């Protein structure tokens with residue numbers, strides 16, 4: 500099997516950190532063979548392939564394609580990975596810039612966590628699933644979407660890999676009832692609604708991702724955010740995650756109750772109510788933004804954005820990854836949706852799910868230290 504190498508400055512990418520920090524939900528870790536695999540769309544002519552990644556050392560990743568050793572596919576994958584891992588951005592440089600203005604970044608180890616450049620349609624669906632949820636269950640939902648409505652790409656080491664379903668696939672193959680049977684709960688309605696809206700808005704000649712990316716040409720950043728807010732199941736936090744990870748809007752800082760807690764605890768941030776009118780005035784032309792806005796969270800968002808600058812979303816990613824390390828399987832709460840969904844959550848029965856978490860543990864320098872295997876209980 501052919502493996503090519505991606506080289507980068509030491510510590511820029513640590514797969515165990517970046518693929519398991521609640522941004523991407525379809526990577527499968529093979530603990531026996533020490534690799535990550537997923538299906539990835541290389542380009543329109545090559546389609547989806549099973550892609551394998553393994554970390555060789557702190558400055559090298561090896562990549563391969565299942566059952567395809569052609570130069571054409573390897574060239575396409577290299578281009579995809581450079582974009583996916585955003586290798587154009589120097590994390591080291593950003594960390595030193597943030598350290599200069601923010602003592603929370605000083606003398607701390609934040610290696611290898613970067614914002615991924617993901618497909619916007621997949622990011623939108625994944626983060627609709629993420630509301631009020633934990634990483635393990637979001638992962639399960641994303642795999643279910645692919646397994647039920649995507650196309651099978653192949654089977655590697657006993658695991659089948661599928662394409663991520665398009666809005667067309669979901670509209671024609673899925674139903675709210677079936678999604679509920681698969682464990683999506685109230686999110687079933689949102690996924691169906693989002694697929695319908697996308698399918699109806701998008702020109703037939705364009706893929707979901709091409710269509711969403713085309714917004715960059717005609718809309719401002721706040722208008723793009725407003726477009727995402729029109730999808731069912733999307734509040735400000737989810738919209739911001741999609742803008743950041745699916746649209747490369749690097750300055751966008753997703754805020755939820757966890758980030759709000761960090762703002763108060765580590766930044767002594769205290770929102771002042773008298774800014775409410777000013778914010779409402781600013782978003783006059785963006786009715787969904789205005790309606791869904793939580794003033795306290797919006798002010799925290801602004802505080803972080805002005806402190807961290809043009810890559811503020813990346814700084815949030817580092818802080819967020821650290822926070823979920825403290826609480827494995829953190830939930831995402833989108834305040835806008837919480838009240839609406841609480842009632843439905845109450846209706847569904849509660850149970851405890853035991854999940855075995857496996858992976859390499861990394862030392863402070865990013866070196867793989869030992870195998871980790873622990874059982875974690877989630878309340879579901």
Ligand SMILES: Nc1nc2[nH]c(O)nc2c(=O)[nH]1
Nearest residue numbers: 521522629753815816819831
């Ligand atoms: N970098 C971030 N990743 C996330 N995952 C998730 O569910 N929420 C976030 C987030 O706010 N930032």
